[in-house]
Amino acid sequence: MSTARILIVGGGIAGVATARELACRGARDVLLLERDAALGTRATGRNAAILRSVMAEPAVRRASVAGSRFLRAPPPGFSPVPLVDPCGLLMVAGTTGRAELERWRAALAGELELRDLAPSAIRALAPHWRGAAEIGLFAPDEGRLHVPAILAAFERHARSGGVRFALGARVSRLRVEGARVTGVELADGSTLAAERVVLAAGAWSSALARAAGSPIELVAKRRHLAVTLPSARVDPRWPVVWSLDDEFYVRVDGHGLVACVCDQAIVPPDTDEIDPAVVARIAARLAELVPGGGGSVELARAWCGLRTFAADGDFVLGPDPMLAGLVWVGGLGGHGITASVAVARLAADWILDEHCDDELAVAFLPERLVRASGGAR
């Protein structure tokens, strides 16, 4: 049997950011296992790449604000290219979302530059936006993320700190002795022993944990995105626009527009198929936005990915309540890239037994989910 002190299961942003954080803290003998032939091909490679910390959930917002700060101004030498394009994020609302926007603005006071925009200023800043927009909240420092560069930087720093990566290594089950996770079994039949197993397998974490006897459950929600063919009428400087009333967002991608209708069907984790009805809804909304589109657009491509959630929508970071030796880094929902650095810091605290009673660390503890369900599975 091979061994590693710390095994990380999953090579998406959660696993790779955690690997880098462990390396930065001098952890030795860390091995990351990814079943695919490359890192970051699941949720991490299929998201909308928006840097957004203007949101409702207080704990996730705090983690996102901290994560955004890092990505906007990483330490020297962290990445050869910028990780963020600060094209701005414009949250718009008609009558129904107004109160919500006002609450978010109050919660973010002093944390993030935010400007109130009147309808005329919204039209000037985002001429492509034609939905309801009686009030706008503009975050000039937020915008688009360069996800491949973020992932590559995490990987590079993890490797240079000694973390080993095994690709094409599918974990078939967690090994349990007594009430302790002592390693993993791989699909090829080999086993690996470890002091700590870190569960960063995104939508697939829940099934692995459940089979080992953990009470923690996460659900996978499918979300679609589509991008138009490039058009000279699309201005690459337009901000990301997010409409609260419509549950719709759109951002520029080169000279194309990427959009989402915020669909969230609960699906089994291996669901890869696109729902054509959702793509048709996105196309219809885009047709209203592309200037001179004449009521229709041609999509260059559409895809879907899985966002993984705990029942209360907060992240799931820390020790499993039933299984010693197992640490969760999951439930990152729709904010895993933005919050990645903050997530990895909290995760590493638990993995290395350096945890504190910080409010955020406590808010994300997996055991809250058992308490909330009255201890029942």
Ligand SMILES: Cc1cc2nc3c(=O)[nH]c(=O)nc-3n(C[C@H](O)[C@H](O)[C@H](O)COP(=O)(O)OP(=O)(O)OC[C@H]3O[C@@H](n4cnc5c(N)ncnc54)[C@H](O)[C@@H]3O)c2cc1C
């Ligand atoms: C459509 C969409 C839009 C989004 N938009 C944004 C956005 O704009 N901004 C933002 O910050 N976030 C966004 N997100 C959220 C973000 O993408 C996720 O929170 C984040 O990628 C989750 O990372 P992860 O590492 O937990 O999961 P994943 O990226 O899914 O990684 C899990 C990894 O574990 C591996 N794995 C699974 N099972 C096993 C096994 N048994 N053995 C070995 N490896 C295994 C998988 O192959 C995978 O590589 C969006 C997500 C989606 C789907």
